[in-house]
Amino acid sequence: MNSxxxxxxxxxxxxxxxxxxxxxxxxxxxGEKGFNGASMRDVAAGAGTSLSNLYNYFxxxxxxxxxxxxxxxxxxxxxTSTAVRDAGDDPADRLREAVKAYVGFVVDHQTAALVAISxxxxxxxxxxxxxxxxxxxxxxxxxxxIADGVAGNRFPTPYPDGAARNIVSMCSxxxxxxxxxxxxxxEALAEQHARYALALLxxxxxx
Amino acid sequence: MNSxxxxxxxxxxxxxxxxxxxxxxxxxxxGEKGFNGASMRDVAAGAGTSLSNLYNYFxxxxxxxxxxxxxxxxxxxxxTSTAVRDAGDDPADRLREAVKAYVGFVVDHQTAALVAISxxxxxxxxxxxxxxxxxxxxxxxxxxxIADGVAGNRFPTPYPDGAARNIVSMCSxxxxxxxxxxxxxxEALAEQHARYALALLxxxxxx
Amino acid sequence: MNSxxxxxxxxxxxxxxxxxxxxxxxxxxxGEKGFNGASMRDVAAGAGTSLSNLYNYFxxxxxxxxxxxxxxxxxxxxxTSTAVRDAGDDPADRLREAVKAYVGFVVDHQTAALVAISxxxxxxxxxxxxxxxxxxxxxxxxxxxIADGVAGNRFPTPYPDGAARNIVSMCSxxxxxxxxxxxxxxEALAEQHARYALALLxxxxxx
Amino acid sequence: MNSxxxxxxxxxxxxxxxxxxxxxxxxxxxGEKGFNGASMRDVAAGAGTSLSNLYNYFxxxxxxxxxxxxxxxxxxxxxTSTAVRDAGDDPADRLREAVKAYVGFVVDHQTAALVAISxxxxxxxxxxxxxxxxxxxxxxxxxxxIADGVAGNRFPTPYPDGAARNIVSMCSxxxxxxxxxxxxxxEALAEQHARYALALLxxxxxx
DNA sequence: AATGAATGAGGATTCATTCAT
DNA sequence: GATGAATGAATCCTCATTCAT
Numbered sequence: 002m003n004s005x006x007x008x009x010x011x012x013x014x015x016x017x018x019x020x021x022x023x024x025x026x027x028x029x030x031x032g033e034k035g036f037n038g039a040s041m042r043d044v045a046a047g048a049g050t051s052l053s054n055l056y057n058y059f060x061x062x063x064x065x066x067x068x069x070x071x072x073x074x075x076x077x078x079x080x081t082s083t084a085v086r087d088a089g090d091d092p093a094d095r096l097r098e099a100v101k102a103y104v105g106f107v108v109d110h111q112t113a114a115l116v117a118i119s120x121x122x123x124x125x126x127x128x129x130x131x132x133x134x135x136x137x138x139x140x141x142x143x144x145x146x147i148a149d150g151v152a153g154n155r156f157p158t159p160y161p162d163g164a165a166r167n168i169v170s171m172c173s174x175x176x177x178x179x180x181x182x183x184x185x186x187x188e189a190l191a192e193q194h195a196r197y198a199l200a201l202l203x204x205x206x207x208x
Numbered sequence: 209m210n211s212x213x214x215x216x217x218x219x220x221x222x223x224x225x226x227x228x229x230x231x232x233x234x235x236x237x238x239g240e241k242g243f244n245g246a247s248m249r250d251v252a253a254g255a256g257t258s259l260s261n262l263y264n265y266f267x268x269x270x271x272x273x274x275x276x277x278x279x280x281x282x283x284x285x286x287x288t289s290t291a292v293r294d295a296g297d298d299p300a301d302r303l304r305e306a307v308k309a310y311v312g313f314v315v316d317h318q319t320a321a322l323v324a325i326s327x328x329x330x331x332x333x334x335x336x337x338x339x340x341x342x343x344x345x346x347x348x349x350x351x352x353x354i355a356d357g358v359a360g361n362r363f364p365t366p367y368p369d370g371a372a373r374n375i376v377s378m379c380s381x382x383x384x385x386x387x388x389x390x391x392x393x394x395e396a397l398a399e400q401h402a403r404y405a406l407a408l409l410x411x412x413x414x415x
Numbered sequence: 416m417n418s419x420x421x422x423x424x425x426x427x428x429x430x431x432x433x434x435x436x437x438x439x440x441x442x443x444x445x446g447e448k449g450f451n452g453a454s455m456r457d458v459a460a461g462a463g464t465s466l467s468n469l470y471n472y473f474x475x476x477x478x479x480x481x482x483x484x485x486x487x488x489x490x491x492x493x494x495t496s497t498a499v500r501d502a503g504d505d506p507a508d509r510l511r512e513a514v515k516a517y518v519g520f521v522v523d524h525q526t527a528a529l530v531a532i533s534x535x536x537x538x539x540x541x542x543x544x545x546x547x548x549x550x551x552x553x554x555x556x557x558x559x560x561i562a563d564g565v566a567g568n569r570f571p572t573p574y575p576d577g578a579a580r581n582i583v584s585m586c587s588x589x590x591x592x593x594x595x596x597x598x599x600x601x602e603a604l605a606e607q608h609a610r611y612a613l614a615l616l617x618x619x620x621x622x
Numbered sequence: 623m624n625s626x627x628x629x630x631x632x633x634x635x636x637x638x639x640x641x642x643x644x645x646x647x648x649x650x651x652x653g654e655k656g657f658n659g660a661s662m663r664d665v666a667a668g669a670g671t672s673l674s675n676l677y678n679y680f681x682x683x684x685x686x687x688x689x690x691x692x693x694x695x696x697x698x699x700x701x702t703s704t705a706v707r708d709a710g711d712d713p714a715d716r717l718r719e720a721v722k723a724y725v726g727f728v729v730d731h732q733t734a735a736l737v738a739i740s741x742x743x744x745x746x747x748x749x750x751x752x753x754x755x756x757x758x759x760x761x762x763x764x765x766x767x768i769a770d771g772v773a774g775n776r777f778p779t780p781y782p783d784g785a786a787r788n789i790v791s792m793c794s795x796x797x798x799x800x801x802x803x804x805x806x807x808x809e810a811l812a813e814q815h816a817r818y819a820l821a822l823l824x825x826x827x828x829x
Numbered sequence: 830a831a832t833g834a835a836t837g838a839g840g841a842t843t844c845a846t847t848c849a850t
Numbered sequence: 851g852a853t854g855a856a857t858g859a860a861t862c863c864t865c866a867t868t869c870a871t
Binding site: 448449450451452533536537572573574577578580581584585588592607608610611614615616617620 | 655656657658659740743744779780781784785787788791792795799814815817818821822823824827
Binding site: 122123158200 | 366373400408
């Protein structure tokens with residue numbers, strides 16, 4: 002899979018689309034300077050177009066952020082739910098696949114993942130609700146797997162209620178420190194965090 | 209312990225100091241709107257003083273942020289290291305106390321903790337280095353405990369290297385969602401996260 | 416007479432012409448928001464066409480205003496001069512008919528009349544001269560009638576010189592407050608203002 | 623009476639006040655280019671201060687307009703009501719004094735009078751209500767005098783209802799064409815319009 | 830310490846207009 | 851005729867900061 006842009010697959014590559022260029026530039030700018038620290042001029046410069054032309058594609062800076070976060074959270078939800086759907090019945094297997102999918106997203110779209118967690122606070126109104134809904138749906142997937150596993154005595158943790166949140170925290174925090182050039186491959190990272198997740202639930206694990 | 213202000217003990221030092229009022233207002237403003245979203249006018253209004261008077265206490269907005277983050281990270285480091293110093297030799301006990309201290313800080317100074325993780329990116333130069341050093345020192349405490357425990361076969365996790373980061377992630381993420389009015393007391397939260405931390409390391413746990 | 420559009424007869428010329436749609440939309444926009452407050456986008460939206468297509472019909476926003484004011488003032492001049500031509504010799508009768516024609520125009524084309532008085536200041540150069548000439552010609556008709564009547568001792572006012580301006584002021588001000596749904600019919604309004612005009616000239620009236 | 627500024631007496635002269643300079647510049651700018659045609663840069667330049675400093679005195683361009691119109695209408699109301707209060711009981715005398723006061727205001731503050739009638743449409747919300755109230759109060763003074771005179775058979779016009787509006791229209795329209803350098807003195811103009819007003823009501827007048 | 834006045838740079842957004850298709 | 855994309859200049863307004871008092 003090609004990954005020329007920081008949001009390969011998230012933002013349509015095809016075509017020399019100005020719209021895609023703007024979204025990519027906005028993602029880069031928001032990732033680097035934060036939503037309030039980045040200016041529309043930054044975005045325009047990054048997209049190689051004029052400042053005023055941005056407004057032919059997005060009615061406001063907030064709409065830009067909304068579109069970015071919407072895409073990121075939708076893609077994350079899609080990956081996670083697809084992975085779980087294909088994972089069989091065992092809660093441990095399901096959890097493992099969910100974590101791998103989540104970590105995979107964070108590594109594939111690191112900037113998008115970073116912006117999704119750190120800039121969502123600048124989203125308001127309906128835009129926010131839409132994004133929060135997707136985000137919560139993703140976390141709910143983890144919560145349901147855990148509830149299942151606890152009900153079936155596979156996850157003996159005494160604290161199942163905070164576990165989903167912490168698993169998601171760990172996975173999304175990867176966007177904060179991960180360096181693609183480092184020694185940790187995407188697969189190794191995913192495997193490692195899958196194990197962290199199961200350990201958190203105090204599942205008996207073999208070496 | 210008194211907790212009049214959101215950062216009682218961190219800032220405040222007793223009385224009606226303008227300086228303390230400014231720091232508290234800045235903390236509240238940065239917490240609510242982010243560093244770039246908050247204006248010096250917001251800070252002045254919150255502190256009940258004039259805009260220009262801010263500059264009698266802090267030479268720039270960045271210095272305000274620096275002071276805030278410095279205090280927060282120093283206090284966190286202090287609490288954690290003190291707790292560990294008093295915790296005996298058992299790595300599990302030491303880790304438990306470290307986590308409890310960390311969680312205690314986050315709950316006592318929720319806004320400061322939140323600002324410390326989300327706004328550190330807007331700190332540059334020496335200010336940043338100073339703060340990053342304190343932050344890393346705090347995480348290093350966890351890293352050392354884990355290394356000790358692994359060496360002594362108390363923590364059988366196959367992935368000791370990422371564990372400290374994840375434990376710290378979980379603890380600091382509390383600042384993101386915790387509601388003081390909720391049903392979770394500080395002590396319960398601390399206990400719960402101490403167990404998560406040990407579970408992450410795959411320590412055998414009873415009950 | 417048909418009155419589908421706010422300027423039926425003034426603009427419209429029968430059918431679905433884009434040009435007429437643009438003029439009507441411009442009239443509505445300038446009437447509602449003023450020349451400087453209305454944008455070409457407003458006009459395009461009102462006309463149901465694209466922004467750039469406006470420039471296939473009018474070379475600039477100013478040309479749009481010019482065309483509107485030209486038509487309005489030409490029509491007003493036409494109505495007034497025709498009415499006077501058909502009115503016989505008595506200055507009082509002539510004045511009465513002139514006023515009725517003027518008021519009729521204002522009621523039939525209220526928005527056009529309003530724009531004609533309030534936005535003429537934004538017209539410059541030749542456009543302006545052309546329009547001002549028509550406007551002054553209309554007022555001159557009143558002036559001539561008054562001069563005739565004064566010469567023939569029909570209008571004993573000591574202040575004939577300002578009278579024409581004030582009569583025209585009263586008539587055109589109708590565009591400022593008139594509500595077609597109100598209790599005042601066009602004919603009643605015309606009759607009333609004809610009497611005001613004669614009264615202003617201190618003509619003896621029975622009544 | 624001194625009349626250095628276009629709003630002498632309206633806008634406080636004393637002091638080299640920046641606030642007064644801004645108001646005067648705004649009045650001049652709005653008078654020349656209209657509210658939407660004038661920019662805050664125009665105002666700043668006219669006031670001899672920086673663009674941003676305007677906002678230390680007025681929170682928005684609309685507030686500037688509101689303040690201007692408020693002052694103008696308040697002053698006009700004040701002048702008119704004071705004149706009427708001192709005018710005795712005869713409705714004709716009262717009307718005469720009211721017209722003279724109104725015309726006096728228009729001549730003394732021509733630009734303010736012009737802006738007051740032509741730019742009030744760009745005022746909205748509470749600002750507008752406040753100003754409209756003052757404007758209507760002024761017109762109501764004329765209405766009451768007319769009602770009194772009609773009741774006492776001093777004003778035999780068959781159309782008393784539209785008379786106040788037309789008298790006010792005539793007086794305020796003076797701001798539209800008057801040239802201080804012309805041959806018409808303020809007093810002559812006032813006298814002339816007082817007579818127009820009485821004539822409109824069909825009062826018997828001696829030569 | 831504390832203030833109010835002031836400023837230049839820059840913020841997001843809208844403008845009338847043009848151009849390639 | 852008609853469109854969508856594009857642009858440079860201008861819009862109102864806010865920013866962090868400074869200065870005289």
